[in-house]
Amino acid sequence: MRALVCPEFGTVDRLTLADVPAPAELGPGEVLVDVAAAGVNFADILMVAGRYQEKPPLPFTPGLEAAGIVRACGPGVSRAKPGDRVIALVDRGAFAAQLVARESDVFVIPARMDFATAASFAIAYGTAHGALRWQADMQAGEVLLVHGAAGGVGLTAVEVGKAMGAVVIATAGGQDKLAVAKARGAEHLIDYRSEDIRERVKAICRGRGADVVFDPVGGSAFDASLRCVNWGARLLVVGFAGGDVPQIPANILLVKNIAALGFYWGSYRTHRPDLVAAQLDELFRWWEEGKLRPHVSQRFDLAEGAAALAQLRERKSTGKVVLTLGDR
Numbered sequence: 001m002r003a004l005v006c007p008e009f010g011t012v013d014r015l016t017l018a019d020v021p022a023p024a025e026l027g028p029g030e031v032l033v034d035v036a037a038a039g040v041n042f043a044d045i046l047m048v049a050g051r052y053q054e055k056p057p058l059p060f061t062p063g064l065e066a067a068g069i070v071r072a073c074g075p076g077v078s079r080a081k082p083g084d085r086v087i088a089l090v091d092r093g094a095f096a097a098q099l100v101a102r103e104s105d106v107f108v109i110p111a112r113m114d115f116a117t118a119a120s121f122a123i124a125y126g127t128a129h130g131a132l133r134w135q136a137d138m139q140a141g142e143v144l145l146v147h148g149a150a151g152g153v154g155l156t157a158v159e160v161g162k163a164m165g166a167v168v169i170a171t172a173g174g175q176d177k178l179a180v181a182k183a184r185g186a187e188h189l190i191d192y193r194s195e196d197i198r199e200r201v202k203a204i205c206r207g208r209g210a211d212v213v214f215d216p217v218g219g220s221a222f223d224a225s226l227r228c229v230n231w232g233a234r235l236l237v238v239g240f241a242g243g244d245v246p247q248i249p250a251n252i253l254l255v256k257n258i259a260a261l262g263f264y265w266g267s268y269r270t271h272r273p274d275l276v277a278a279q280l281d282e283l284f285r286w287w288e289e290g291k292l293r294p295h296v297s298q299r300f301d302l303a304e305g306a307a308a309l310a311q312l313r314e315r316k317s318t319g320k321v322v323l324t325l326g327d328r
Helices: 042-049 115-119 122-135 152-163 175-183 197-204 219-226 250-256 265-271 273-288 302-313
Strands: 002-005 016-019 030-040 065-073 085-089 098-102 106-108 143-146 167-172 188-191 210-215 229-237 259-262 296-301 320-324
Touching: 002 302, 016 302, 030 085, 030 115, 030 122, 030 302, 042 302, 065 115, 085 098, 085 115, 085 122, 115 296, 115 320, 122 152, 122 210, 122 229, 122 265, 122 273, 143 152, 152 167, 152 175, 152 210, 167 175, 167 197, 175 188, 188 197, 197 219, 210 219, 219 229, 229 250, 265 273, 296 302, 302 320
Parallel strands: 143 167, 143 210, 167 188, 210 229, 229 259, 296 320
Antiparallel strands: 002 016, 030 065, 030 098, 030 320, 065 085, 085 106
């Protein structure tokens, strides 16, 4: 079968399209999925570089999420059956014609949802929803500051925040990206290339500051957040797409009673799969009700996987980038 293979750690241009053996016989609780589309995530870039928290043995196939059709099920599987249209979450291996996932990581998608949309759905919306609800306990009427608001996970935070009743402030680099965030519900826009985040947030909030910060960027954006939040604010550390991991001065946390909270959605698949299942049920309902409108800005063939990851790395995309398999 076709698969995108990383033969050695380094830059994404090392990825090659190869013919690899199809998955072997399924074990108990395993599901075999014919992949139609796979979502591209910043974590894939880190994994290829050998800088992800889990370093896979070489060679390996990247990819954390995919959508497709169930081909077969191993012994004991009851939540899926052959022919089901599903999303599947894996630790790696989604950039291939087929993948094997645990039953608990396979979810039937709404009948009207196409595969490209489904492949871009789980990680981004799951991260935004989980961070804002489970970690931050965000309430309706609170002010939410979203950094990287036109990116894959940032844009979903804008939508989820709006659906939860927050007043959303979006930051991004350039008016074209801010327009994408505005179209998804952001009331206030900040171009970090030409505006001071701290001063603009203070002005928007009339001196009070944001109540919740959703930060997948890190670096200077996080530093600015520390100085433009309300008393009792919650800062959600979601990622470091900006490249720099911030060092948090504890004295600022103390004086303003600020909580800095890390959030890694993928770990919930192991520790609280029940929460993930209930969460996706709710998010699928929101999608069917029109509250969520996933934005897939670019689609690449599986053979163009390196180019797709480069688009993400260089911040040339908005929303999600998806790999598709032309034979599905």
